[in-house]
Each structure stands twice: as structure tokens, then as C-alpha cells.
Amino acid sequence: MIRLYGTPKSRTFRCIWAAEEAGIPYEVVSVPLGAAVKTPEHLRLNPNGKVPAMEDGSLVLFESLAINLHIASKAGAPLSPSGDDASRTWQWTLWAATEVEPAAGQWAYNAYIRPREERDPGQAAAGAAGVAARLDVLEGQLTAPFLLGADFTIADCNLASVLYGAWSNSFDFGGHPKAKAWLDRCFERPAALAARKLRDAA
Ligand SMILES: N[C@@H](CCC(=O)N[C@@H](CS)C(=O)NCC(=O)O)C(=O)O
Known part of the structure; x- marks a missing residue:
């Protein structure tokens, strides 16, 4: 189960879409825009003080499009092609x-x-x-x-x-x-x- 930290009305939307395309289990952990993105807890996940962030086991990532490449790689082809x-x-x-x-x-x-x-x-x-x-x-x-x-x-x-x-x-x-x-x-x-x-x- 991957966790997506953010809110669907933000770039977190991109990662929700990717997770839906990949067909993998995911959970959206609500981090609304504003003060919540600057808390010490959230800064540990995304030191930029922004959403989204992703947790997949011990892997923590920020940057929505990088998160999407990771999500797609879990699904393999055709979503994540090779060569x-x-x-x-x-x-x-x-x-x-x-x-x-x-x-x-x-x-x-x-x-x-x-x-x-x-x-x-x-x-x-x-x-x-x-x-x-x-x-x-x-x-x-x-x-x-x-x-x-x-x-x-x-x-x-x-x-x-x-x-x-x-x-x-x-x-x-x-x-x-x-x-x-x-x-x-x-x-x-x-x-x-x-x-x-x-x-x-x-
Ligand atoms: N390049 C980053 C940009 C992240 C970003 O700017 N997120 C916005 C929401 S869409 C944010 O968290 N803004 C809160 C703030 O800047 O305080 C990504 O694609 O993940």
C-alpha cells in the first residue's frame, strides 16, 4: 500500500491518477494546503513544505512526476515501458x-x-x-x-x-x-x- 500525502485539489491529483492507472492499492493521507504542509511531520516527508509526498515502505519521495514514475514502475508495461x-x-x-x-x-x-x-x-x-x-x-x-x-x-x-x-x-x-x-x-x-x-x- 502506498501513501500519498496531500489533497486531490493539488498536484497530488497527478499521483492519484497514476495510482489509479497502475491499479495498485493506495491511500490518500489528507494534508491540506496551508499550515499543514509546513509542520515538522510533513517536512520530514517533503522538506520543500509542499504536496505531494509519497511513502512506499521505506521509500519516501517528493516531486509529483517522480512519484508517478515510481508508481508506474510498480505496474510495469505498458504503463511503464522499457528500452x-x-x-x-x-x-x-x-x-x-x-x-x-x-x-x-x-x-x-x-x-x-x-x-x-x-x-x-x-x-x-x-x-x-x-x-x-x-x-x-x-x-x-x-x-x-x-x-x-x-x-x-x-x-x-x-x-x-x-x-x-x-x-x-x-x-x-x-x-x-x-x-x-x-x-x-x-x-x-x-x-x-x-x-x-x-x-x-x-
Ligand atoms: N514541483 C513540485 C511542486 C509542488 C507544489 O508546488 N505543490 C503545491 C500544491 S499543488 C504546494 O504544496 N504548495 C504549498 C505551498 O507552496 O505552500 C511537484 O510537482 O510536486
Whole structure:
């Protein structure tokens, strides 16, 4: 049984989705955003004072996408592919974290997360342009139902989950029909629906 520390309305959602895809037993230990993430107990699990954190026996991890790679490795293929496709999984995961997430965050904080009076339209536009530039890349790479081919892998889970905020908050995917169709496919999977249900209820 793995333990996921966090709340479904946070990046913990990504790990819940991965655990659902892997079909492994998991428990969500509630750590709400705010003071709870800075307690000594939580800092022992995630010294960044953030969620999620994961415990699997003696293994403790932070970083949502790394947790997802670990969860997928417990399930094996096709969720966690081997050989060259394992390397492609790392490529898409690192691309999601370093290229997509900063732009998606810049857009999200200034489009819907911050209180209206604290939003900067210029920052929102810059973030949107950054996301669109990455979607241009993705659009050119999507030649199959999923990133690595016919099977859904943790590469899809990691990249799509970084784009969840954009997908669920009316980001304009107009110029990127293949990316939009791929996101729809990912988020309509039974495992994603289960994670989304927990998120919506939180
Ligand atoms: N790169 C980290 C980011 C974690 C993160 O920023 N988590 C947010 C919630 S989605 C958090 O815990 N924020 C609380 C805080 O910063 O005080 C990951 O992907 O796990």
C-alpha cells in the first residue's frame, strides 16, 4: 500500500491518477494546503513544505512526476515501458516539468487562480503564448493515439496532468486540435475520471 500525502485539489491529483492507472492499492493521507504542509511531520516527508509526498515502505519521495514514475514502475508495461520507450518517457516527463509547467503556471495564476485584482493580464498573455509554443511542438509529435504509440503510458499521464489546469479552465486549444483530442482521450480514461471525481469532491 502506498501513501500519498496531500489533497486531490493539488498536484497530488497527478499521483492519484497514476495510482489509479497502475491499479495498485493506495491511500490518500489528507494534508491540506496551508499550515499543514509546513509542520515538522510533513517536512520530514517533503522538506520543500509542499504536496505531494509519497511513502512506499521505506521509500519516501517528493516531486509529483517522480512519484508517478515510481508508481508506474510498480505496474510495469505498458504503463511503464522499457528500452527506448523508457527514455522517451523521461524526455516527455522532463519536458512537462521544465518547458510546459512554468508557462502553464504563469498563465494559470494570472488567468484564474489569483484573486482578480492580483492578476496581471500581460503575464497571462505571456503564459498563454508560452503554452501555445509548447503545444506547437506537441501537435507535431502526436502521430498516434498516445505519446509513445497505441498504449497510454506514464508519459501521457505526466504531460497531460501538467496541462490539466489549462484543459479544465478553457485554455484556447483552437490552433492545436490534435493536442486537444489527446488531452480529451487522456482525461476521459476511467482512471482519470476516478481521480477527477476525488478532485471535484475535495
Ligand atoms: N514541483 C513540485 C511542486 C509542488 C507544489 O508546488 N505543490 C503545491 C500544491 S499543488 C504546494 O504544496 N504548495 C504549498 C505551498 O507552496 O505552500 C511537484 O510537482 O510536486
